[in-house]
Amino acid sequence: MSQQHFETFDLSIENDIAHICLNRPDKRNSMIPSFWEDLPNVIEDIDGNARARVIVISSTGPVFTAGMDLNAFAPKQHENPDDAKRDRIRHGAAFYDTARKTQAAFNALEDCRLPVLAAIQGGCVGGGLDMVTACDMRYCTQDAFFTIFEINIGMTADVGTFPRLVQQMPEGLVRELAYTGRRMPADEAMATGLVNRVFSSHEEMLAGVMEVAGEIASKPPLAVYGCKRMIN
DSSP states (O other), rough: EEEOOSSSHHHHHTTTEEEEEOGGGGGTTTTTHHHHHHHHHHHHHHHHHTTTEEEEEOOOSSSSHHHHHGGGGGGOSSHHHHHHHHHHHHHHHHHHHHHHHHHHHHHHHHHHSEEEEEOOSEEEEEEEHHOOOOOEEEEEETTTTTGGGGGGGOOOOOOHHHHHHHHHHHHOOOOHHHHEEEEEEEHHHHHHHHHHESSSHHHHHHHHHHHHHHHHHTTTHHHHHHHHHHHO
């Protein structure tokens, strides 16, 4: 088995399955700057070097991910007004650059030739929902919930969430979630087609998702790649 450790996730590859597991449960697996660099690089490496036939993304702790860690991009406090103004300008430019990186990171999941399966427990918030909508299939635990949280902090979810979501559930429901920021529980996500299956526990979910991943990995890879391309 091949294993690698990154700041925000661990990567293991075994039996043609690449498993990316978010590893910051104490920080609710929030997405800090290194995440946006490492994720697309790892996806492209797995795909480009044929290191696996399927990818599974899972997480640790009670929350799948709280989404983008906005504190990591907040401007510093300055006593000098000129320094504060310059830092706000730099912060604005850096945040715009980060938004572009988030789009590139999640596009890498969609553009990857390999099927990507998401295993979701607890909260899947903001950028977390952006990420899993770019995956091929989603599975979750009974305690999972999904939130387009950006509206609650005066932002718009603009990293590819809406075009993908309206292909995965009714447009009116997407609009409701986007305008209200409410939580969608697991049973509703299942009923609307956002997730393929709901499991009673994290352990049961991982076992079930790995079983599906193993089945996919056993199929002719070129045929699987062709299916993904045609469906996309």
